[in-house]
Amino acid sequence: MNLSVSEENYIKSIYKLEEGQDSVTTNALAYELDTKPASVTDMAKKLKEKKLIAYEKYQGINLTPEGKKAALQIVRRHRLWECFLVEKLAFSWEEVHELAEELEHVRSEKLTNRLSEFLGNPAIDPHGDPIPDAQGKMGKPRTQTSLHKSQAKRLEVMAVSDKSAALLEFLTAKGIRLGTQLDVIERYAFDNSIEIKIRNQPAFTISEQVSKNIMVKAI
Amino acid sequence: MNLSVSEENYIKSIYKLEEGQDSVTTNALAYELDTKPASVTDMAKKLKEKKLIAYEKYQGINLTPEGKKAALQIVRRHRLWECFLVEKLAFSWEEVHELAEELEHVRSEKLTNRLSEFLGNPAIDPHGDPIPDAQGKMGKPRTQTSLHKSQAKRLEVMAVSDKSAALLEFLTAKGIRLGTQLDVIERYAFDNSIEIKIRNQPAFTISEQVSKNIMVKAI
DNA sequence: AATAATATTTAGGTAAATCTAAATAATAAT
DNA sequence: ATTATTATTTAGATTTACCTAAATATTATT
Structure with missing residues (x-):
């Protein structure tokens, strides 16, 4: 196809x-x-x-099953290129999405598999998303909940579902990255914003839009 | 632009x-x-x-000067990707042209420069062609003559001007690669074919089409 | 120099991927 | 259950990068 x-x-x-x-x-x-x-x-x-x-x-x-297979191949290429850009070319995680968006369209299985091998067949990409293998098999479909939905009071950032540079820059500026642990101080029902605190930092508020895109697990 | x-x-x-x-x-x-x-x-x-x-x-x-600048950027990207594919992903020189043909269209100066750095800022690609630097400056525009035109009797392969997989496979099969030294045994005027000999190998004949695409220098 | 051969351009058309505006279907609200 | 709102589709254009066939230039040949 x-x-x-x-x-x-x-x-x-x-x-x-x-x-x-x-x-x-x-x-x-x-x-x-x-x-x-x-x-x-x-x-x-x-x-x-x-x-x-x-x-x-x-x-x-x-x-369809066929469509899903195609999708997984594209996702595989995208996430492998992101790994390459971050690990080998020293890009930061918020820069790589757009570039990977272009590189993913080079459809060569041989290239994809060689790239994977070169990177040590990584299982997750720099955003924390699992990378499908050559057969399309992929680790658990990523983290449990978005920060928006999570009930937990203390949690760890596992991934970011929206890769827009704007959001990633915002997160970087606020000191939020993969593995960052946060405490939820308050949830404001009127606009669904959330006040959070990273250890050794003043608390700050994030909008619903942001919290929906931060994937976390309780710790 | x-x-x-x-x-x-x-x-x-x-x-x-x-x-x-x-x-x-x-x-x-x-x-x-x-x-x-x-x-x-x-x-x-x-x-x-x-x-x-x-x-x-x-x-x-x-x-125009502007067009040439654009061309050199594209050539730079193409040749850097060829280096990457051969040196890092272990492709053979005859496989890389088509892939580089796609990768070259990812237009990001930052990516290009990082890639170059990652490869150690190479000055020539796996086919022997010089790689323009970030400013578009490039080493001498490659070798002197094609085997077809060369007068020399003993010469060295410096580059191949046509990168079709067919030709590159043929050359690989015949043991002709970058740096290979050959003796011209005979030139047949009637079809412009050339009989050549690589040290420690039986002589064989190549067509005009092939000899036109092998770039050599006399030694 | 006239004619033949070749190279190049023009005119008009096609397919892919988009768009706007209008029409229609599905869903929500009274 | 109508009506209003929102979602979706259709119809008809547009742009890019092609194409074929015919017209026109250029170059080569006698």
Whole structure:
């Protein structure tokens, strides 16, 4: 199956949005891909034709097993390149997402597998996400909850689900990185903001938008 | 200046064909890019608009200084990725061209420079071609003559100008690689084939097409 | 120099991936 | 259960990078 860059981006986004949800809506996909719903409908028809997604008018989108396989290959490439950029080229974790976004579209199994080997077949990428192996097998689908949902009072940052440079820069500025341990001081119901504290630092408040994207586990 | 992948490929090919020639013809470029002359004319207008080439109807194509700068950046990326693939991922020299052809289009100066640094700022790529530095400065534009043109009787292989996998496989099979020293046994005028001999090996004959693409220097 | 051959350009068309605006379906609110 | 709102799809354009076929220039040949 030969996919265009655009088709690959759709498959990857569907895979991402499918997590948790039982199907992906046209609007959500359009927002995720920064495009218009009408364009999504067009592409949905094409991907259905190629048997990569299950799609019926107004019924939302799901990956077929084949589509999921394709998605996992793309995710594998993306996360391996992120490892490469951070470990070998000394990029910081908030810089690598956009570059990996381009590198992931070089579709060569041999290259992918050699790269993985070169990196010591890593199981997680610099953001804490698991890397699918050559067969598409992947460790547990990442951490338990978002900080937004977590009930815990003391927790550890396991991953960040949104890789926009803006968020990652914000987190870096605030001293939040992988493995950072935080205490939840207060949750404000009126705007869902959360006051948190990192050891040896003054407490500060983060918005719902931010807390939704910080993945944590209780400690 | 933001170039599409297609525009970059045109610029790169013009740069390649310009070497020696004083301008590049529509047909030559079409052949090089495996496209049609009409498409080249279309693109020539666009690249002229962007001031990357000098072009007047029926007059052939030349890079402007700006176009040449762009070309050297692309060539730099291409050759650095080739180094990476051969040195770090253990690809053989005949495998890397196609992959580098894709990787070269990731346009990030920071990535390029970090990659170069990671590789120890190499000055030549695995095919023997010099790698432009970050400023576009490049070592002497490679070897003197093709085997086809060379008058010398004993010579050394400095580079291969055509990177098609077919040719590179052929050369590998015959034991011809960078640095290989050969003796010219005979030149057959009727088809321009050449009988050559590598030390400790039986002599064999290569076609004009092959000899045109082997770059040598006399020793 | 006239003609033949070749090279190049123009005109008009196609496919992929997008878009806007309008139409229609599904969902939420009264 | 209507109506209003929101989501989705359709219809028709647009842009990029191609294409073919025909027209026109240039170059080579007699």
